[in-house]
Amino acid sequence: MSARHAIIGVGLLAIAAFLGWRFVRPMNIFVVSPAFERPILTANVPDLFDTLSAKECASCHQEFFAEWSTTMHARAWTDPYFQVDFVFDGSQQICKNCHIPLDRQQKHLVLGFHDEEKWDPILADNPNFDPELQHEGVTCAVCHLKDGKILGSSGSENAPHPVAKIQDPNQMCVRCHVVGGQRWDTFYRFPPCGTVAEIQATHGAPGEQKKPVTSPGPSGEIAVDSSASLGCVGCHMPLVRRPVVAGGEPRLVRQHIWRGGHDPEMVKKGLDIQLSEVPSASPQTRRYRLTLTNIGAAHYLPTGTPDRHLTVSLRALDAAGKVLTEQGHTLKRTILWRPFIIDLWDSRLPRGEPRSYDIVFRATGKGAPSALEAVVRYFLVDEKRRVRIGYDDKKATSYEVFRRKLLLKRQKPS
Secondary structure (H helix, E strand, O other): OOOOHHHHHHHHHHHHHHHHHHOOOOOOOOOOOOOOOOOOOOOOOOOOOOOOOOHHHHHHOHHHHHHHHHOOOOOOOOOHHHHHHHOOOOOHHHHHHHHEEEEOOEEEEEEEEEOOOOOEEEEEEEEOHHHHHHHHOOOHHHEEEEEEEEEEOEEOOOOOOOEEOOOOOOHHOOOOOOOOOOOEEEEEEOOOOOOHHHHOOOOOOOOOOOOOOOOOOOOOEEEEOOHHHHHHHHHHHHHEEOOOOOOOEEEEOOOOOOOOOOOOHHHHHHEEEEEEEEEEOOEEEEEEEEEEOOOOOOOOOOOOOOOOOOOOOOOEEEEOOOOEEEEEEEEEEEEEEOOOOOEEEEEOOOOOOOEEEEEEEEOOOOOOOEEEEEEEEEEEOOHHHHHHHHOOOHHHEEEEEEEEEEEEOOOOOO
């Protein structure tokens, strides 16, 4: 064997070994940002608070507490799917910094990191760990405690605890709901949970002028910096007039509900779905069109984790309900994860752009259908992943957002 052939052989073996390693290595799918590389420190807390539990806040802010209790924020740690997925992916410390963000909620302190990418933290036992607080997930103090003061839509010197004015309400959201994907081995169009990048890419529906928000928000908060025009709180924390504390003066405040993909009614509000007959190319056939338009979300629909997707089913049925012809479509983001992360294609709904699907069938004769049925479902989890990680509750991972059945009148042969 010549020296040249030996060098080529060694090179090919090295490439094969490298690619093999890429297929078995731990999956680090985003960049650990300084914003969430460590939990939130709670050493400096107003004297009024003992545990930072949401229950303490509820003594004065009952309606806010009641709303928060119904949300995925309150179940950020205890949600059954998250727990199964978390363990399946190796119980990564970095996940805790958004699902239980306060240092008191975590069993360990983060002292530093063994690696530059900060996926391998140096941990020590946390003497202030509070298991009850841990089960509150994204609790009140996560968003409202900073530098020893409580943040609110308006500052106050007269409250039982010091209140600092929120400068940009959307900034609270982007601590966790934005992750970056700019690594040497990733080729994302949008990062894994690229909601903010999607808003920036599709900001303004067709015909709308792009305008940054620089004036005070309706409830008094001041919108500043680039996150101000994201509109997170405008959609996910609707305004309501009520007292901040029991017996107080009613004023405009934000509801603490954060409805999103887990709420069918919220998803339905974001979608316009129309089913109608359209001209067919032949008098022997009929054509029906289902059109979906994202009218309610500035980001793509669905957004969030790449597993989330919509399915569309169009079925022509005979008089007994038997399917004569059927079409199925999936609106999702497709990513190649190994050996490199590559965004392949994305068929989700950007803001304001209609997406249509047609079904064609016989208009007359024995094979003509008696009914047409259209169904749209929202999936929180990809079915293959649900099975792979061993999550048993299949019903909890999808729901129906649209169903319509049209009875078709028989057309006479021409």
